[in-house]
Amino acid sequence: MRKIRGTDVVWLFFLGALAALVVTKPEHSVYEWLILLALGAIQVAEAHLELSSDTIGAALVIALKLALCYWLVAETGGVESSYYLIFWLPIVSAASNLGLGGTLLNTLISSALYLSFLFLVDFETNYIPPEGQRELTVRVLFFFLSAILVNRFATENRAKTERLAQANRELREAQAEVQRSERLAALGQLSAGLAHEIRNPLGVISASAEILEKNVAKENEVAREVSGFIRSEVHRTNELVTRFLNFTRPSSLQKERASLNDVVRGAVSQLMKQVKGRSGDIEIKQDLHELPKFSFDATLIESAVLNLLLNGYEAMTSGGTLVIRTRRNGSMAEIEVVDSGVGIKEDQLENIFNPFFTTKPTGVGLGLTMVSKFVDSHGGKISVNSKAGDGATFLVSLPLET
Numbered sequence: 001m002r003k004i005r006g007t008d009v010v011w012l013f014f015l016g017a018l019a020a021l022v023v024t025k026p027e028h029s030v031y032e033w034l035i036l037l038a039l040g041a042i043q044v045a046e047a048h049l050e051l052s053s054d055t056i057g058a059a060l061v062i063a064l065k066l067a068l069c070y071w072l073v074a075e076t077g078g079v080e081s082s083y084y085l086i087f088w089l090p091i092v093s094a095a096s097n098l099g100l101g102g103t104l105l106n107t108l109i110s111s112a113l114y115l116s117f118l119f120l121v122d123f124e125t126n127y128i129p130p131e132g133q134r135e136l137t138v139r140v141l142f143f144f145l146s147a148i149l150v151n152r153f154a155t156e157n158r159a160k161t162e163r164l165a166q167a168n169r170e171l172r173e174a175q176a177e178v179q180r181s182e183r184l185a186a187l188g189q190l191s192a193g194l195a196h197e198i199r200n201p202l203g204v205i206s207a208s209a210e211i212l213e214k215n216v217a218k219e220n221e222v223a224r225e226v227s228g229f230i231r232s233e234v235h236r237t238n239e240l241v242t243r244f245l246n247f248t249r250p251s252s253l254q255k256e257r258a259s260l261n262d263v264v265r266g267a268v269s270q271l272m273k274q275v276k277g278r279s280g281d282i283e284i285k286q287d288l289h290e291l292p293k294f295s296f297d298a299t300l301i302e303s304a305v306l307n308l309l310l311n312g313y314e315a316m317t318s319g320g321t322l323v324i325r326t327r328r329n330g331s332m333a334e335i336e337v338v339d340s341g342v343g344i345k346e347d348q349l350e351n352i353f354n355p356f357f358t359t360k361p362t363g364v365g366l367g368l369t370m371v372s373k374f375v376d377s378h379g380g381k382i383s384v385n386s387k388a389g390d391g392a393t394f395l396v397s398l399p400l401e402t
């Protein structure tokens with residue numbers, strides 16, 4: 001709940017002043033007080049409890065206010081009541097919260113309720129002169145005028161707020177993107193040097209292990225086994241360094257006109273090779289729609305699709321369906337990878353494209369960083385939609401013409 005706001009004080013002051021006026025009247029009913037109090041309470045509660053946050057809530061609050069206003073005017077002389085302006089409360093509420101149709105309907109109901117007091121007038125004894133009738137018409141017309149004005153301002157304000165929120169969202173996304181590229185650039189410089197330096201000693205270690213293996217006696221099995229370990233671990237480290245260098249190196253694009261669907265098929269067969277023998281009941285569905293050939297770097301895009309497929313596969317620890325879809329969307333070619341796996345927690349979503357972010361025990365955390373780098377270098381976009389426990393959808397859009 002929010003604290004007392006400036007507008008609450010104004011409301012309370014306004015209704016308090018009305019209530020104070022009641023006391024100065026020679027005869028006043030206790031209901032007058034109570035209704036003013038109730039209206040003040042609703043007005044303040046409406047803002048604090050966000051009662052009018054949806055249309056039904058807003059309509060209920062307006063109906064309650066209308067009923068109280070009707071009662072107050074009835075208590076204080078009907079058509080002659082000096083409280084007739086209190087009808088502005090439901091009218092302004094409706095105009096601020098509902099559309100034009102709802103606003104006009106509510107104003108019509110408010111006016112009808114107000115004019116219904118005419119039926120209670122005993123025309124035998126109380127003649128309403130023509131100027132009185134004009135006065136009533138003017139009052140009702142002012143109800144409509146103020147309702148339409150407030151509704152227009154409220155609608156314009158809502159549109160402005162929505163535009164501002166949209167601009168804010170875009171700004172935040174752009175900022176995150178800039179931060180990511182800055183981090184990548186800094187990391188790239190640092191690590192390229194380091195990876196390069198690591199490669200030389202690795203070569204020496206590997207060659208030495210080979211020589212050692214050749215020179216130890218056949219019966220020294222322990223030494224042979226250990227030198228085998230050295231070589232395989234060096235090989236693994238070398239692979240990692242190569243992957244890393246590929247990622248940090250500014251990728252120069254080798255663009256050629258090609259079929260994206262063929263490239264996707266290539267990535268799927270790579271995936272099959274890589275996951276052969278892994279347990280799990282995973283079905284892979286290809287839903288590839290007609291696409292024109294266009295110019296892109298097939299190697300990089302295949303690697304990007306493979307990484308997305310691998311991630312989807314790895315996320316489906318207890319089986320499921322992995323769908324790869326392509327389609328044309330205006331001037332973009334889209335690739336969608338949908339898995340029914342563990343999904344991504346909300347607080348992790350903003351980190352998954354960062355280098356070395358991984359939740360896997362043997363993951364490196366470079367897969368998605370590379371994917372986004374490759375997609376960026378084609379002037380494309382990547383987005384993700386996922387909820388924990390509910391699978392993930394990665395969408396890559398590549399421009400058909402660059």
Ligand SMILES: Nc1ncnc2c1ncn2[C@@H]1O[C@H](COP(=O)(O)OP(=O)(O)OP(=O)(O)O)[C@@H](O)[C@H]1O
Pocket residue numbers: 307311312315339341342343344352353357358359360362363364365366367368369391392
């Ligand atoms: N389809 C997915 N479903 C659930 N989580 C995912 C998915 N794709 C990515 N993630 C999350 O994002 C993290 C980063 O993915 P990324 O591909 O960059 O690295 P990785 O797969 O962990 O390691 P590697 O470098 O071997 O690819 C993953 O560890 C995982 O937590």
Ligand SMILES: [Mg+2]
Pocket residue numbers: 307310311366367368
């Ligand atoms: Mg990965």
